[in-house]
Amino acid sequence: MRWQRCLLAAGTAAALALAAACGGGQVRGAGDRSSAPSGAGGAAPPATGTTFVYAPNLDVVTDWDPASSYSNEIVAMQNIYESLTKYNIRTQKVEPRLATAWESSKDGKTWTFTLREGVRFHTGKPLTAEAAKDAIQRTKDKGAGAAYIWDSIKKIKAKDDLTLEFKLKYPAPLDLLASADFAAYIYDTAAAGSGDLEKWFAEGRDAGTGPYTVDSWQKGKEVELSLTAFDGYWGGWQGAKFTRVEFRVTPELTTAAQLVQRGEVSFVPRLNPQLFAQAAAQGAQTTQAPSFQNLLALFNTESGPLKDERLRKAVQQAIDYDGLVAALKGAGVAASGLVPQGLFGHVAGRTPKQDLAGAEALLKEAGHGPGGKPLTLTMTYAQGDADQQLLATLLSSTLSTLNVKLEAEPLQWTTQWDRGKSADTGKRQDIFVMYWYPDYADAYSWFANVFRSSDTPSFNLTYLKDDTFDEAVDKLNELAAVDKEAALTSYADLQTRLIDELAAVAVPYVMNYQRVLAGGIGGYVDNPAYPNVVFVYDLTPGA
Missing domain, CATH: 3.10.105.10 (Dipeptide-binding Protein; Domain 3)
Known part of the structure; x- marks a missing residue:
């Protein structure tokens, strides 16, 4: 069940002051970046790239552990970690992510997922069915945050390197559950070696498969969190992409509006109606969803x-x-x-x-x-x-x-x-x-x-x-x-x-949702199934 329910959200005239203390009391400090060796993900990112700057009104990270994360850090986690499936708001259907195909038995109690080939964790370890099983089992066993999404599971089996089988206690829509915004993350449970994985995460490290990995994390700083492109990402880095993501904490909405207008910020999740209208009049991209x-x-x-x-x-x-x-x-x-x-x-x-x-x-x-x-x-x-x-x-x-x-x-x-x-x-x-x-x-x-x-x-x-x-x-x-x-x-x-x-x-x-983006950025789609998340990899930088 849920332990915290805080999320980045601004009021119509002021930022929502939800508790900065949400989460499990994790230690914060400057984060160490996990090694990110080249993998089978295609071309490495260009030597010089562009930076996407997200301007939240609250601190971003409350819990670094993907098993228990259940708060503001979703805006970063969904760019660092991936789940087996992803929900498409336009089609209202579940689509592939780390799994390329899946099927269920007629009684809905056996599900089989085929994993994507050539995927590597940011630690360098290849994604296998056994590794995915270990991640889901650890999340289920910890029972924190949204781990209840796995409650129907009786047994998980890695049938081979790329085939994951779930036996359920009762029929459940596991393809949809596997697309959840929290607790569905697949991660390397061996990232800390013989050390304590929870403490390893709490130092600002990650062990995901997503397009970006942690570069730095500094509690209390204006730029609290920076991510950098993972050069071994399975999707590759061909074409114009943002190769860096920064989360610049901006409590004042007026300041956020000014920053996006000056091009210093790429995205503001919400402004009040007056500032929202002004941003549109001054040439920024505005979206309502x-x-x-x-x-x-x-x-x-x-x-x-x-x-x-x-x-x-x-x-x-x-x-x-x-x-x-x-x-x-x-x-x-x-x-x-x-x-x-x-x-x-x-x-x-x-x-x-x-x-x-x-x-x-x-x-x-x-x-x-x-x-x-x-x-x-x-x-x-x-x-x-x-x-x-x-x-x-x-x-x-x-x-x-x-x-x-x-x-x-x-x-x-x-x-x-x-x-x-x-x-x-x-x-x-x-x-x-x-x-x-x-x-x-x-x-x-x-x-x-x-x-x-x-x-x-x-x-x-x-x-x-x-x-x-x-x-x-x-x-x-x-x-x-x-x-x-x-x-x-x-x-x-x-x-x-x-x-x-x-x-x-x-x-x-x-x-x-009323969003503001810097002019020229292309490819943004608001997906309320992942509230306030920008999937930066899918965007095209402006000229």
Whole structure:
């Protein structure tokens, strides 16, 4: 299951100040580059190349171990490491990456992957089925981050150097799972020799197969991380390519906009609407793309006033969904249910609408509302995130007209999360606001990680305990593998249960990614299955 859920994300008017401490407490310092001998990957990169500069608003690296990485470093990791497969957002299909072909048995419980020939790790070791097996097994055994993607596996076997066989405990869409944004990385488990591999990684080393390898890593520096082209990359380096990648931490959005305009920065993941419009007017490339990332307002179903289902439904109906989306000026779009459009499990026609008359009636039924007993609710949200602050401001104003006081408190992520997970129910909030996005192109993680019963809450911050709901969630992966129509029906039913019947959550909006690139860069495709990742190897440098 998930341990951290922090990601590079800027608010509409300010950068999202999620906790810089997300991750497993890894030691940071200047990184040593692993040796990168020439391999069978084709022509070496040119002696003089071009540099792609990514301008995140937060520190990039929280965890260097590809087995447990589950945070901001995805923007670098997806350029350093590769998975067996990759999800194509345009075709909405799984495509080859380190595996060139795969097939499953009729019962969906045996999967066979054929690996790509001529691939080498950055350590110089060739990629074999045995090496891939060892990487997946280590990730599965560590059980950190998104390692649950491998839960269905009973046994992995290297049938020969390039053939990897998986025996599953139950049918699962392993080709899709193997394309996950976290925990699907294939890496050299022998990179540290007889040393501690986790400590080896923590020093800023990598053992991937991707087009780029770590050149330097310096915590606290403006250019925190630099990658350089791996000359043994299996894809080769023919044609115009970026041969260096730098991550230049730029907390101020105004500064980021100026840097991209001056050509000092190649990519800014998000600006506020005013700066975004200015960048377009001044000749920078701008792109907008729907995302798989939505904002959740999780209601405390276990304790406090929102234990009353009527009050939860009243808050749902009080949210000004249309007004919020309008105020976001393109940075957010209306949600339809819990699952964003484009993902398996999405249900159309579930866009919520404000209903003040309905909210007032529910409040009065519970003894509150205008003329009734005063009601105070607490809400926590991410400090520094202007989009979440906008939700708090609009909702507070609306509820005040209904004789409900909303005490909305902005907190650093770790503080907010610790309060939500507290064993003392009196410390928990009534409404917990956070972003969520999938670990692979499927809706499963919303249901299994956020709403499935948990004795000790992690991301189940509604504290919901519903055996019937849990049983249906536990069957989702198998259904997706053997009966997609039944799986879609189950996803629709579960959303009806969560939103309409239990009123455990409201979904104010889905983020709309607004990117800015330096002029002349070609080949950029926004793939929300890999949030905020730029696959630099696929780009063409500008003139």
